[in-house]
Amino acid sequence: MPSSTSEPQPDHLQTLLQSARPFLRGQLENVDDRLPSLIAVLKSVGAGECWHKHGSFLDHLIDIYRILKLWGAPDAVCLCGLFHSAYSNSYVNLAIFDPSTGRDVVRRHVGDAAERLIHLFCVVPRQKLIHDDLLFRYSDESELVQHVNDSEKSLINARKGVFELEDEEWRRKIQSILPAEGIVMKHIKTGEDVNLSRRVVATFLLMTIADFSDQLFSFQDVLFDNSDGMLKFSGNDWATALWPGDGKPGLWMTSISRMGAIYTLIVREEQLYSLYSTSSNRDEEIELVTPPILQNCTKILTAKDQIEARDLYWEGVCEMSKRGLEGCAELLEGSVVRNSFVGEPHVVLGQIYLSQGRFEEAEKEAEQGLRLLLEWGSPWDKRMSWEGWVSWCRVLVMKAKERSWPQTSWGILNLGLVR
Secondary structure (H helix, E strand, O other), X not given: OOOOOOOOOHHHHHHHHHHHHHHHHOOHHHOOOOHHHHHHHHHHOOHHHOEEOOEEHHHHHHHHHHHHHHOOOOHHHHHHHHOOOOEOOOOOOOEOOOOOOOHHHHHHHXXXXXXXXXXXXXXXXXXXXXXXXXXXXXXXXXXXXXXXHHHHHHHHHHHOOOOOOOOOHHHHHHHHHXXXXXXXXXXXXXXXXXXXXXXXXXXHHHHHHHHHHHHOEHHHHHHOOOOOOOOOOOOOOOOOOOOOOXXXXXXXXXXXXXXXXXXXXXXXXXXXXXXXXXXXOOOOOOOOOOOOHHHHHOOOOOHHHHHHHHHHHHHHHHOHHHHHXXXXXXXXXXXXXXXXXXXXXHHHHXXXXXXXXXXXXXXXXXXXXXXXXXXXXXXXXXXXXXXHHHHHHHHHHHHHHHOOOOOOHHHHHOOOOOO
């Protein structure tokens, strides 16, 4: 039966679960002893009362912190994620701290390095930065794929002492878009120049990947007429986008995968640059980590595969009465083949296999689904929370290993405890 291209390893799965467990158990003080008090600060200024796409602003802030922490981002970047729109930004009106009077307050809570990132994140035109200046400069998908492959070879050669600085097309392009000395953007309110180092730009790209993965679902697809799955924010169907809509997974992964590939190019260019340059004032204290998603941000999901995989998944989970177990399994297997980068199709397929007594296959799919859910740190199917998906998936893994599955409705409802 179909599965993802990379098989989950038990030790790796346990490592992922160990990192996620404090979030699953609500033991946030075990992640950072400041975290409960920081969340209390956000609550005190009303973050829990603000609407935000898939819930409240407070939930979103905590989710972004969790995603970045699970990806291994530095503390300052994770804290930037926790407060990332606290002064408002170019996308949303969420100024829970006044940028003219509240910066000292935020700085006292998170420190200078994190507050600087928070402020920059809130004052730059992020749509222009991420989409116009980065994403849309790589409109040719084949070029982006080739550059990712070439950059890996360049890094391997450089570590052996072989540099081809003048002949590498991928480097010439990334350097033209994002020079070593950084770029200058315009403040979204004052129009003043805002200097951004290459590492800060990369950090904001990483945060946007986390940001979009946490909040986007079918509501935004309707709002912006994202029927082609390219997420260009070019539509304007404001009157017909009724929140929350049908709850279907959104068509955001193609755009995210392209962002991830560009992020990989920036990281590799920074690694190469550091091998032969000692220049200063480049925010080199900001570590650029690579998320485990999308095969460490090296794979691009085509829009066609994204759409077909999503539609097959949706039909598989919604049409059981018409299709039956075998028919739904076939749909989900087709979804996994087209998009092997999300966990939920594996999870639902694992449950079907359990119902059919196919325990070995169920274990394989459930473990794969669990691995992907833990790596993303957020759900693709946002009808249920990330914690809910992870907990359900762990139940499936446990029952598959036990080679048993309830044969009654009450037996299903009795599930829950994970050993």
